[in-house]
Amino acid sequence: MNPFDRYDIDPSSPPSAITERFRELVADADESERDALRAAWDALTLHPESRVRAAFFSHPETREPLGAPPRRKRPQHEEPPRLTLVGLLVLPSLVALLPAVPTSASASVPHFPLDLSDPALTEK
């Protein structure tokens, strides 16, 4: 298959544009495809006559240019609530108003001694 068709390159592109396109392709390709891409790049950029020949036997770009896509509409921006003096007040901490929590958590946990007669615990 013609490399210009296979890799979707405009046949009238200069070597620099071809290299740029292959750079993109290599970046997206996995390791197994990279060797083939490098070989195709070599053939197109290192051998000018091969490049011209391949370009000639690929459909030229004669379509009308499409122009710029329409600008994207931004999402509607909502006005933030108006800032008032009340909003600037530093309110007291609610945590401080809660009853005190014991510092040692183990103090509130009941003690259950191990049943050493349980064969599962004594099994070696």
Added chain:
Amino acid sequence: MALRPEDEALLARLDDEALYERLLHAHGGRELSPHKRASGLVHALRALPGAEKAFAMANDPDPEKRRLDALTTLMMPSSFAGYPPALLHHLALHFSRVAVAARDKSLVWSRTAHEAALAAFFALAAHEGYLTSFVSRALGEGASARDVDRLASSLPLEPLAALGAEALEGARRLGTETRAALDVLTRVPGAAARSGAPAPFVAKVVARAEALRATAVDAALEPIAQALDDATIANELTSRGIDVLVQVVPVWEATGRDEAVERFFVERAEPVCWEIQRRKEWERFASLFGSPEDVSRGVSQKATFRLVESLFLRVKADRSKVAYAAACAQFFVFYTNVVATLDRQIAVGERALDVCPSHRNGRAVLASFLCQKAVRLSEGLVPQRSALDDAWALVTRAETLFPTSREVKETRELVERRRSGGFPRLP
């Protein structure tokens, strides 16, 4: 809401892509997948005169009435003169692809597409500005003007060179692809004429195609020529030589009944025929030429005399081929050894003189046959007057053909004697 111009362009491009896909599938088969750039062909077609109607037919709102015929006609005109170079470039590539894809389905359509592709390439060759600009862009900065010119002039002719290479590569096997390539090479004059290119370019292309075809035909005949040389050295011209010459017929058929093959046969078979005659192995003429029924029906693969008949028609139609007139006449003389009756021998002799009236051997042989018939008409104790008149006319014709012949003189004396009431000479 009104569409922006950019959106209109995008929609038009999508329409073109869809229409090009339909065209490609209709021309080359549904298994072909179109390249998006190829739809530029459809865009370029819109600028042609008559395109509006063709596009209206192709995009008829009623699916039952949608037809691609008019668009196809625009794509395959009788002349590409006036077509813009970008469209020619698209058409050449489109029909090249179609020709290859159609090869396994319809040879006729494949050849038609190939001819259209060649015509478009040849037409493109006349647009030097387009080609030079294309090549210098693709070569990049720093390309020499000499390289640009060389490539710009050679690229549109590369498909022709590729055809020649394909024909030459398989010439000894003469497979389907080789036959197709040889056949397309015969269509080059038609394609060049359709291109609308200047006459010197057309002449150059036609000469190139003929040379490529001749090279391939020579390569196909080479093993036969070698085998004939071997048979000559082994002094087996009338046995092995005949078997080898019969192999020329399949080559002739495979090359589209090429004139070069007929000339090869005439040149190489003549020594074989003289050797048959020298050895008086008359039955071998039938082995070489085929029976008259085979030749006239034209179905036998071994009836080599069909090649002589074909060359005879060429010489009759075009007097510039007169160099082969004497050879044809001599082969008709040889062929008189194959036909069974005296009347048919006379008819074959007449054909020899038809193609070459001054052929000495032909005149002598025909005069002899005419005398034999005159003698038969004069035989019997009391021949009819009308038969004697016919005999007299025959001997008179024989005399004009070969006045110094002793047989003619004796026959004349016999007929004269019978007309004056004399009896035939006793054996």
